[in-house]
Amino acid sequence: MSLAAARRLLRVVALLGALLASRLVTPWWCGRDAEAWWKGEPRLALSLADELIAFEDRDDRARSAPPSDRFAGEWALVTHQMTALGLAQLCLAHPEERARLAPEVTRAAAKSFLPEMRGFGTRAWGGEDALSSLDGPHGHAYLAYAALALGMARSLDPAFPAALARQHDALVAAYERRLLASPTGLIETYPHEAYPTDSAAVAASIAVHGRVTGADHSRVLAKWAELVVARQIDPKSGLVFQRMGAGDGAKHDAPRSSGTALAAYFAGFADRTVAHRLAAGLFRHESTFWGFGAIHEYAEGFDGYGDVDSGPVLLGVSVSATGFALAPARAFGYRDAFERLYRTTDLFGVPVQAGGRRRFSTGGPIGNALLLALLTSGPELAP
Amino acid sequence: MTASPRLMARLPSRLLGGLRFVGASRPLRGACWLLAAYAILGFAFEHAAGGLLTPGGVPRAGAIFLGGTYVALRVLTRFALPALLAFGVLERAYARLVESRKLGDRS
Numbered sequence: 001m002s003l004a005a006a007r008r009l010l011r012v013v014a015l016l017g018a019l020l021a022s023r024l025v026t027p028w029w030c031g032r033d034a035e036a037w038w039k040g041e042p043r044l045a046l047s048l049a050d051e052l053i054a055f056e057d058r059d060d061r062a063r064s065a066p067p068s069d070r071f072a073g074e075w076a077l078v079t080h081q082m083t084a085l086g087l088a089q090l091c092l093a094h095p096e097e098r099a100r101l102a103p104e105v106t107r108a109a110a111k112s113f114l115p116e117m118r119g120f121g122t123r124a125w126g127g128e129d130a131l132s133s134l135d136g137p138h139g140h141a142y143l144a145y146a147a148l149a150l151g152m153a154r155s156l157d158p159a160f161p162a163a164l165a166r167q168h169d170a171l172v173a174a175y176e177r178r179l180l181a182s183p184t185g186l187i188e189t190y191p192h193e194a195y196p197t198d199s200a201a202v203a204a205s206i207a208v209h210g211r212v213t214g215a216d217h218s219r220v221l222a223k224w225a226e227l228v229v230a231r232q233i234d235p236k237s238g239l240v241f242q243r244m245g246a247g248d249g250a251k252h253d254a255p256r257s258s259g260t261a262l263a264a265y266f267a268g269f270a271d272r273t274v275a276h277r278l279a280a281g282l283f284r285h286e287s288t289f290w291g292f293g294a295i296h297e298y299a300e301g302f303d304g305y306g307d308v309d310s311g312p313v314l315l316g317v318s319v320s321a322t323g324f325a326l327a328p329a330r331a332f333g334y335r336d337a338f339e340r341l342y343r344t345t346d347l348f349g350v351p352v353q354a355g356g357r358r359r360f361s362t363g364g365p366i367g368n369a370l371l372l373a374l375l376t377s378g379p380e381l382a383p
Numbered sequence: 384m385t386a387s388p389r390l391m392a393r394l395p396s397r398l399l400g401g402l403r404f405v406g407a408s409r410p411l412r413g414a415c416w417l418l419a420a421y422a423i424l425g426f427a428f429e430h431a432a433g434g435l436l437t438p439g440g441v442p443r444a445g446a447i448f449l450g451g452t453y454v455a456l457r458v459l460t461r462f463a464l465p466a467l468l469a470f471g472v473l474e475r476a477y478a479r480l481v482e483s484r485k486l487g488d489r490s
Binding site: 006010013014015017018019020021022024025026029030290347348350352354361362363364366 | 428429435436437450453454457458461462463465466467468469470473474477481
């Protein structure tokens with residue numbers, strides 16, 4: 001063999017070796033914690049929980065003014081709600097932590113229920129507060145996120161405040177009445193806007209309330225489950241329409257994965273069959289590359305830019321849908337998809353362990369809160 | 384890779400051999416620089432940033448640039464570093480093999 005030919009052969013062999021090394025090492029590098037999260041090893045989840053408890057401490061000290069813009073309010077509500085849900089799931093998975101964590105669940109859940117957290121919704125409804133209009137026809141479905149967190153806190157914390165429990169009862173009763181009256185299984189979040197995801201949170205809050213109080217909500221939950229399948233899921237893609245008309249079921253947006261993934265997580269609290277069906281539709285939209293996974297935001301035939309629901313949409317895949325999909329992947333046994341999605345989360349989320357606490361550096365408090373809830377999903381599933 | 388002869392003389396022979404091995408290969412030198420930049424920027428980001436966004440979802444101006452750069456470098460490093468190392472090691476190993484065969488032929 002000539003020297004030139006040997007050199008060319010060397011280059012080809014070295015290049016193939018380089019590609020093989022990248023294909024093997026890179027997914028391993030980014031997925032080192034995936035199995036521990038899958039198995040629910042407490043060292044990771046508890047150190048992330050400690051980070052969120054520290055955030056709630058700082059928030060208690062620093063919070064002086066209410067959030068002034070609509071999405072800041074939503075973000076704050078979701079941060080406290082997801083913190084409460086994540087900590088509650090940890091209590092269920094590790095009962096030995098319940099005495100320590102249950103009061104933290106109540107603290108975060110109660111914060112998500114503060115009037116300033118729902119100021120964005122009050123403004124959207126022209127000044128009508130959700131809790132002051134419980135007898136009215138308007139949906140105010142955004143507050144179901146807080147109601148779900150309160151329900152989980154109530155189920156775990158023996159010292160849950162009685163006054164808060166009465167407000168929780170009244171809110172859930174209003175949701176039940178509105179959902180029973182809805183021909184689509186949807187109630188409005190904002191005027192003329194209903195989101196299947198938010199209605200799934202409403203159903204979840206009703207279901208958890210039933211488990212806590214023993215109240216029979218089976219009729220409304222059965223009706224909701226039937227209408228999700230009949231009216232909210234796009235039969236072709238298996239995804240829910242992101243935004244719809246509550247009264248007529250008109251589609252106001254495309255079938256999208258970010259809404260479907262979060263709806264699958266919430267639906268798990270209320271009805272496993274619905275949640276499973278949403279998860280099956282969702283994982284048909286997974287894209288894989290080099291051992292990494294990401295979820296396509298739009299169903300085939302639809303397209304769009306990112307928004308507050310999806311986060312940035314890059315090459316068709318959505319940050320939110322990819323993160324939200326971790327929950328149904330773990331809860332419903334999509335192990336390979338979970339590992340691929342976790343690798344992507346690790347790569348872009350930048351997990352850091354410092355001072356006995358763990359955080360995902362790029363996401364800030366809301367990212368940490370979401371990932372605690374999503375990465376520990378499973379114990380909260382309806383019986 | 385350059386260093387003073389006195390410093391080189393003090394290094395253990397195995398380490399010296401390792402440095403020569405790395406220094407003679409452009410991909411391995413590149414991998415070292417990449418790893419160094421990754422570690423330094425990672426340290427800066429992890430100790431400086433409380434997330435790219437505020438708790439209310441507003442981008443933090445200072446953190447966005449540092450964080451964006453770090454995440455881009457992190458992606459590059461995690462994909463390219465194993466490839467550079469494998470390429471460099473294979474290339475150098477082959478070169479050594481050829482060298483030793485030449486020496487064998489001469490003797």
